Amino acid sequence: MEVAIIGGGASGFFAAIAAKEKYPKAQVIIFEKSKQVLAKVKVSGGGRCNVTNGCATTKELLAAYPRGAKALKKAFRLFDNHEAMAWFTRRGVPLVIQEDNCVFPRCQDSQAIIDCFLGHAKKLQIKVELGRGIKSIWPVGDRLKLEFIGDEVGPRLFDKVIVTTGGSPQKKGLAWLERLGHQIVEPVPSLFTFHMPAEKVTELQGIVVDNALVSIPGTKLKADGPLLITHWGMSGPAILKLSSFGARLLSDKEYSFTILVNWAHEPNNEVVLDGLRTIVQEQGNKFLANVRPYSLPERLWRHLLGKCGLAADKKWGELGKKGLHKLVSVLNNDEYSVQGKASFKDEFVTCGGVSLESVDPTTMQSKVCPNLYFAGEVLDIDGITGGYNFQAAWTTGFIAGQLQ
Numbered sequence: 001m002e003v004a005i006i007g008g009g010a011s012g013f014f015a016a017i018a019a020k021e022k023y024p025k026a027q028v029i030i031f032e033k034s035k036q037v038l039a040k041v042k043v044s045g046g047g048r049c050n051v052t053n054g055c056a057t058t059k060e061l062l063a064a065y066p067r068g069a070k071a072l073k074k075a076f077r078l079f080d081n082h083e084a085m086a087w088f089t090r091r092g093v094p095l096v097i098q099e100d101n102c103v104f105p106r107c108q109d110s111q112a113i114i115d116c117f118l119g120h121a122k123k124l125q126i127k128v129e130l131g132r133g134i135k136s137i138w139p140v141g142d143r144l145k146l147e148f149i150g151d152e153v154g155p156r157l158f159d160k161v162i163v164t165t166g167g168s169p170q171k172k173g174l175a176w177l178e179r180l181g182h183q184i185v186e187p188v189p190s191l192f193t194f195h196m197p198a199e200k201v202t203e204l205q206g207i208v209v210d211n212a213l214v215s216i217p218g219t220k221l222k223a224d225g226p227l228l229i230t231h232w233g234m235s236g237p238a239i240l241k242l243s244s245f246g247a248r249l250l251s252d253k254e255y256s257f258t259i260l261v262n263w264a265h266e267p268n269n270e271v272v273l274d275g276l277r278t279i280v281q282e283q284g285n286k287f288l289a290n291v292r293p294y295s296l297p298e299r300l301w302r303h304l305l306g307k308c309g310l311a312a313d314k315k316w317g318e319l320g321k322k323g324l325h326k327l328v329s330v331l332n333n334d335e336y337s338v339q340g341k342a343s344f345k346d347e348f349v350t351c352g353g354v355s356l357e358s359v360d361p362t363t364m365q366s367k368v369c370p371n372l373y374f375a376g377e378v379l380d381i382d383g384i385t386g387g388y389n390f391q392a393a394w395t396t397g398f399i400a401g402q403l404q
Contacts, residue, residue, distance in 0.1 A: 018401025284317025
């Protein structure tokens with residue numbers, strides 16, 4: 001049996017190893033259009049590679065996928081995050097689970113994952129051909145014919161083909177799969193930070209609030225977690241999560257919208273008001289600048305006081321009812337204008353791709369083209385930051401590699 005893997009990324013190598021381990025006599029070839037394999041693995045997690053997430057239950061795992069959760073529910077029964085962790089550990093890559101459940105190689109270096117893949121590919125005699133982009137794929141009887149870009153040798157026939165080309169920023173990049181009859185969901189960016197060129201909050205760059213609640217008024221979109229203020233706007237897990245769940249809506253808005261930040265991470269205004277009243281009662285003689293509710297960073301607290309028009313040297317006991325309500329408003333519903341986005345470092349993630357309506361989630365085989373399989377981000381599956389996108393790559397790659 002001859003098997004072609006189109007794409008030398010995370011899901012491609014995982015699928016290739018799974019296929020070769022199940023079918024040792026098969027010839028497995030990875031075709032990579034660029035001159036380098038596993039480039040995204042190298043830069044992921046700041047060069048440390050957040051391989052998966054250590055969450056305990058499938059329900060918790062599925063909650064991290066804005067798109068694809070229904071298909072992954074079936075797929076995770078076959079290969080989930082715990083099996084992924086065991087897979088790497090068995091193959092000589094010890095892992096550590098952080099307090100936030102993000103899982104990294106114990107050595108804190110993505111090269112360990114790359115070396116694992118390359119080492120096993122060599123051991124299993126999986127061939128890797130670089131500079132081999134695919135122009136088209138067509139069924140020929142029970143086999144599949146691949147035509148390569150700029151190839152003078154001519155097309156090649158394979159018994160099985162697994163497409164692991166990653167996300168395409170534009171729909172036309174998936175036209176060769178659409179021609180076969182697959183539904184393609186329009187790709188748009190996911191996991192991006194917010195640009196706020198008109199907001200003074202950017203002067204507070206470098207400040208991190210450990211647990212903020214961020215929402216988009218007029219929608220059901222909200223997310224929480226650490227929030228980072230940058231020189232261009234806002235980033236951090238809370239913002240990235242919101243951008244992921246709102247990817248399509250925010251694209252429709254052309255990345256011009258308003259967000260509300262709840263710095264208190266307390267949706268009930270009365271609870272916040274009661275907390276401020278306690279400060280007035282117990283520390284009324286102290287200046288506003290010197291008592292920071294919710295342990296907010298000093299520069300941020302002064303910024304919020306300025307937005308309320310309250311002097312930093314005003315005493316808490318002099319606030320009055322109006323002043324208290326101003327503070328409640330800025331703590332719970334601090335409004336900012338977003339005008340644009342930026343991709344999250346080099347970890348570009350797309351929402352969209354090959355529709356899951358065109359794929360059997362228990363085998364990852366195409367419903368319209370027998371012997372053709374899919375894995376990884378080429379599918380309309382994407383997760384929030386925290387190791388979830390790699391987990392989807394491992395799961396779909398492993399299942400596709402069974403070649404059922």
